[in-house]
Amino acid sequence: MKPAPTLSSAFLEPGGHSLPAPLLELRKQRGTALVDMPLPTRKTENWKYSSRHLKLTDGLAASLPATGKDGLSLSLPGYRVVFRNGVMVPEASDFPDLDGILIQRFGDLDDNDAAALAERLDNTLDTRAVQMARLNSARFEDGLYIRLDKEAVLDQPLFIVHEVTGTASGSAYPRIYVDAARHSQITLVEEYLSSGDEPVMVNSVTEFMLADGANVTSVRLVMEGENVQHIGATGVRQAANSRFESHCVGFGGPLRRHDLMVRLEGEGGECKLNGVVVTQGKQHYDNHTSIEHVAAHCDSEETYRNIAAGESHAVFNGRIHIHEDAQKSNANMNNKNLLLSTGAEIDTKPELEIYADDVKCAHGATIGQLDKISLFYLVSRGIGRREANTLLTMAFINELVEQIPVQAVKDAAQLRLNEFFDQTFQEA
Amino acid sequence: MLSIKNLHASVEGEEILKGINLEIKAGEVHAIMGPNGSGKSTLSQVLAGNETFEVTEGEITLNGENLLDLETEERAREGIFLAFQYPVEIPGVSNLQFLRTAVNAMRTHRGEPEMNAAEFMKLAREVSKQVDLDPAFLKRGVNEGFSGGEKKRNEILQALLLQPKLAILDETDSGLDIDALQVVSKGVNALRAEDRAILMVTHYQRLLNYIVPDYVHVLAGGRIVKSGGRELALELEERGYGWLGVKDEEATPSAAS
Ligand SMILES: Nc1ncnc2c1ncn2[C@@H]1O[C@H](COP(=O)(O)OP(=O)(O)OP(=O)(O)O)[C@@H](O)[C@H]1O
Ligand SMILES: [Mg+2]
Numbered sequence: 001m002k003p004a005p006t007l008s009s010a011f012l013e014p015g016g017h018s019l020p021a022p023l024l025e026l027r028k029q030r031g032t033a034l035v036d037m038p039l040p041t042r043k044t045e046n047w048k049y050s051s052r053h054l055k056l057t058d059g060l061a062a063s064l065p066a067t068g069k070d071g072l073s074l075s076l077p078g079y080r081v082v083f084r085n086g087v088m089v090p091e092a093s094d095f096p097d098l099d100g101i102l103i104q105r106f107g108d109l110d111d112n113d114a115a116a117l118a119e120r121l122d123n124t125l126d127t128r129a130v131q132m133a134r135l136n137s138a139r140f141e142d143g144l145y146i147r148l149d150k151e152a153v154l155d156q157p158l159f160i161v162h163e164v165t166g167t168a169s170g171s172a173y174p175r176i177y178v179d180a181a182r183h184s185q186i187t188l189v190e191e192y193l194s195s196g197d198e199p200v201m202v203n204s205v206t207e208f209m210l211a212d213g214a215n216v217t218s219v220r221l222v223m224e225g226e227n228v229q230h231i232g233a234t235g236v237r238q239a240a241n242s243r244f245e246s247h248c249v250g251f252g253g254p255l256r257r258h259d260l261m262v263r264l265e266g267e268g269g270e271c272k273l274n275g276v277v278v279t280q281g282k283q284h285y286d287n288h289t290s291i292e293h294v295a296a297h298c299d300s301e302e303t304y305r306n307i308a309a310g311e312s313h314a315v316f317n318g319r320i321h322i323h324e325d326a327q328k329s330n331a332n333m334n335n336k337n338l339l340l341s342t343g344a345e346i347d348t349k350p351e352l353e354i355y356a357d358d359v360k361c362a363h364g365a366t367i368g369q370l371d372k373i374s375l376f377y378l379v380s381r382g383i384g385r386r387e388a389n390t391l392l393t394m395a396f397i398n399e400l401v402e403q404i405p406v407q408a409v410k411d412a413a414q415l416r417l418n419e420f421f422d423q424t425f426q427e428a
Numbered sequence: 429m430l431s432i433k434n435l436h437a438s439v440e441g442e443e444i445l446k447g448i449n450l451e452i453k454a455g456e457v458h459a460i461m462g463p464n465g466s467g468k469s470t471l472s473q474v475l476a477g478n479e480t481f482e483v484t485e486g487e488i489t490l491n492g493e494n495l496l497d498l499e500t501e502e503r504a505r506e507g508i509f510l511a512f513q514y515p516v517e518i519p520g521v522s523n524l525q526f527l528r529t530a531v532n533a534m535r536t537h538r539g540e541p542e543m544n545a546a547e548f549m550k551l552a553r554e555v556s557k558q559v560d561l562d563p564a565f566l567k568r569g570v571n572e573g574f575s576g577g578e579k580k581r582n583e584i585l586q587a588l589l590l591q592p593k594l595a596i597l598d599e600t601d602s603g604l605d606i607d608a609l610q611v612v613s614k615g616v617n618a619l620r621a622e623d624r625a626i627l628m629v630t631h632y633q634r635l636l637n638y639i640v641p642d643y644v645h646v647l648a649g650g651r652i653v654k655s656g657g658r659e660l661a662l663e664l665e666e667r668g669y670g671w672l673g674v675k676d677e678e679a680t681p682s683a684a685s
Contacts, residue, residue: 377516377570380476381530381586382504382537391529395520395569428499 004038007135008058011171015063016087016141018107020114026121031138040131047131049315049347050286053255055229060201062170063141077408078156078189079103084163086172087142092161100152100184106143106175117145117177124207124235129290130259133233136173136205143175148184148214157187157219157406162204166196166227174204180214180242187217189406192232194224201229208235210242212266219409222250222258223416226281229255240266240295247404248275249413251420252283252312261290264298264326274400275304276413278420279312279344286315291333293326293359302333305397308344309424319351320363326356333363338370338396340424389425429454429625430475430594435486437474444470446650447486452594457626459636459661462647463669468629469513471647472598475627476510477503490594505537507593511583511600513629518570523582526570527552531589552589558618559585560611576603584615595619596627601635613638633661646672 012031017024040047040054047054064085079095081088081103088105095103102113109117127134144160162174180186192202202224208216216236224230230253236244250256262271277285291300306314314337322329337346348365370392378388394401394417404410430452437445444467452458460468474481475488477500488495490506498506518526531551532542543551553563559581571579580600587595597616601609616639619626628639636644636658644660645652646669654660654672 374516374518376476376478376500377512377518378526378530379499379501380504380510381526381590382501382533383529384501384533385499387529387533388501391521391526392518395518398520428501 004041007034007037007039008056008061009035010058010061011056011135012138013061014139014141019141020106020109020111022111022115022118023106026118027138027140030134034134034138037131037134046129046288046317049313050255050257050284053229053284055255056201057199059169060171060199062168064164064168064170064172064200076159076161079154079158080161081144081158082161082163083142083144083174085165086140086174088144095158098152098154100149101154102145102147103158104145106140106145109145113145120177120179120209121207124209124237124261124263125205125233126261130233130261132203132231132257133205133259136175136203136233139171139173139203140175141173143177145177146186146188147179148181148186150181150183152181152184154186157189159189159191162190162192162202164194164200164202164224164228166194166198166200166225169198169200171201171203174202176206178206178208178216180208180210180216182211183213184211185215187219187405189219189409190221191412192222192224192230194228197225197227199227201231204232206232206234208237208244210236210238210244212239212241214239214242216243217245217405218247219404219406220246220248220250220258221409221412222248222256223412224253226253228253231255231257233259234261236262236271238262238264238266238269238271241268242266243269244271246271246273247400248287249404249409250275250277250285251416252277252279252281252285252314254284256283256285257288258286259288259290262300263292263294264300265294267295267297269295269298271300273300273302274403276397276400277304277306277314278417279307279314280309280420280424281312282310283312285313288317288319290319290321291331293320293322293329293331296325296327296329298326299330300332303400304335305400306335306337306346306348307340307393307396308338308346309340309420311341311343313345315346316348317351318349318363320353320361322354322356322359322361324355327358329356329359329361331359331361335365336396337365337367338393339367340370340393385428386421386425390421393421429491431489433487435474435488436484437470437481438484439470439481443484444481444650445474448650448652450645450652452625452627454625455622456643457620457628457639457641459628459630459641459644460647461630461644461661461664466648467650468647469598472510472513472596472629475596476500476508501533505534509587509590509592509595511580511587511595511597513598513602515571515579515583517572517574519572521570522566523568523570524549524552524566527566527586527589530586534590555585555588558588559615560608561585577605577608580604580612581608584612587619588615593623594625594627596629598629599631600628601630601632609635610638633665636661648672
């Protein structure tokens with residue numbers, strides 16, 4: 001038998017040595033544990049559709065330069081933090097000093113905060129299930145630590161722009177940790193962008209720890225280029241009566257992977273996970289979500305939509321695990337998929353593990369095409385094919401796009417969607 | 429305006445229309461009646477360009493232009509409008525957006541500037557009132573959850589907005605209550621004009637009291653078996669289709685083969 005491929009040692013040499021000592025120490029530990037880490041293969045259940053798209057060549061092992069030219073011009077409302085190649089760019093960032101809210105790059109943390117963070121990192125993630133997140137923990141060079149004190153409210157969305165520059169081949173490891181104390185509130189937007197066209201890997205990890213009654217909204221917009229493999233993980237832990245809302249909008253690439261894991265650990269917790277994925281050409285997108293109802297009386301609601309054109313491939317794997325003590329859980333999962341061409345493929349799989357008896361759990365998944373009769377109805381009114389197809393495709397995701405709570409993200413997503421429609425639909 | 433010659437059409441290899449001949453001039457109103465399954469909707473859908481039906485023989489011209497060469501949307505822009513027997517529900521596309529997109533597609537085709545949202549809203553509200561449809565229906569998904577009668581009124585609303593040259597109304601009177609029938613008839617009569625023709629498919633001569641046709645045709649077994657003036661409708665109402673020699677198997681061609 002051929003030995004399973006392991007992570008090349010080239011990946012175990014992180015750059016960026018100016019981190020505080022506790023974080024350097026943690027990173028070193030995590031790196032040591034990765035020696036001989038088996039890489040996902042076709043036989044790895046949670047990577048079976050995606051392992052062949054994961055190309056960890058030694059060329060990707062290098063850290064990308066911490067500074068590069070200003071690739072992207074951004075005009076975003078609200079507060080903004082820009083990371084280029086996984087390292088914060090203070091000149092491009094803009095956010096105020098607010099009472100009760102710490103927003104600080106890892107590199108600038110004092111010893112106490114750094115030690116506190118080192119204790120927390122990885123504690124929202126089951127790293128056996130999200131293997132690739134372990135690489136981030138061994139490689140991050142900077143990151144953002146956000147800590148909200150009790151009842152602190154961030155009054156505007158905080159935009160975190162993760163930009164990678166593909167002027168040379170290599171990888172970047174953005175890292176975010178959000179500690180939301182009791183009844184605090186924040187809306188965090190992560191935008192993933194790229195410039196250049198050398199092969200690049202982005203391996204990002206974002207963690208949210210919600211104390212009692214905390215209210216966190218996470219918006220994630222993935223729009224990197226065709227040269228970028230994107231592997232992201234988001235870990236969430238929720239204490240009693242907290243609320244977590246996630247809106248992911250992603251456009252495809254050679255590899256796009258997102259693992260989103262939520263643990264409802266206190267009674268009265270609520271989470272809502274929305275996702276829209278659009279792929280074309282030979283793109284590949286894989287969403288794995290996991291919702292664990294650990295405590296009783298929690299609600300989860302998940303709605304994901306995939307649209308696949310060309311010869312692209314989208315994967316949705318939605319796991320709901322209701323623990324034995326999680327009575328009166330209410331879990332709702334819905335995944336609808338739209339194939340825009342005969343060459344496209346979508347794989348969807350709900351995974352339900354229910355160990356409590358008094359629960360409400362509903363799930364549904366469909367795969368379909370645009371309705372021919374609806375299309376005929378529209379064109380019979382003089383509407384062109386391209387516009388008619390666009391209307392019907394938007395109808396498939398409108399509800400989710402409308403729910404995105406940040407207008408600038410809606411606008412950016414709509415612009416990119418319009419490009420997709422222009423490339424995908426033709427007049428007769 | 430519209431000329432149909434020896435039109436044959438089939439679906440899934442089965443011939444439904446077996447040689448239709450029909451001439452419609454500008455300003456005229458024609459009614460088509462006939463038993464269930466005789467091909468009335470098929471004819472309507474073929475005129476609108478539904479590709480489910482294959483035209484195997486014959487020709488259709490609109491003002492001398494070969495209609496069969498045109499895509500559905502091009503036919504619509506040339507002035508063909510079909511009010512569907514079963515209007516389609518499209519959740520997620522708002523009625524307003526649908527109507528505005530359609531109106532602007534037509535305007536663009538005619539080289540006129542598009543209407544902005546505010547201008548169009550004003551127009552759509554006015555026309556909604558004309559067909560007695562609460563403007564709240566503009567905000568809903570296209571036909572989504574509309575009652576049968578509301579769907580029919582929404583079809584007439586579209587006809588009034590798009591101002592077609594040839595309006596084909598496939599059983600727009602079916603399922604309407606008495607008040608709605610009057611509203612819809614008023615809408616259709618508002619469409620009557622010298623430069624416009626109307627082709628109405630109906631089962632009831634009742635409608636023809638409100639919209640008086642110039643000609644009535646009986647379609648049976650995929651052919652027009654009788655044509656006449658409006659008195660033909662009264663006669664059909666009294667005597668049914670039997671006296672025309674229309675047998676059951678002719679009325680339902682699928683049963684015959
Ligand atoms: N898409 C289709 N596939 C198969 N058969 C079809 C299709 N559409 C129509 N037909 C058949 O063609 C025949 C004519 O149907 P059509 O709908 O034109 O009748 P109609 O005269 O409009 O009847 P009604 O008065 O009931 O509306 C019927 O036998 C019908 O079953
Ligand atoms: Mg019919």
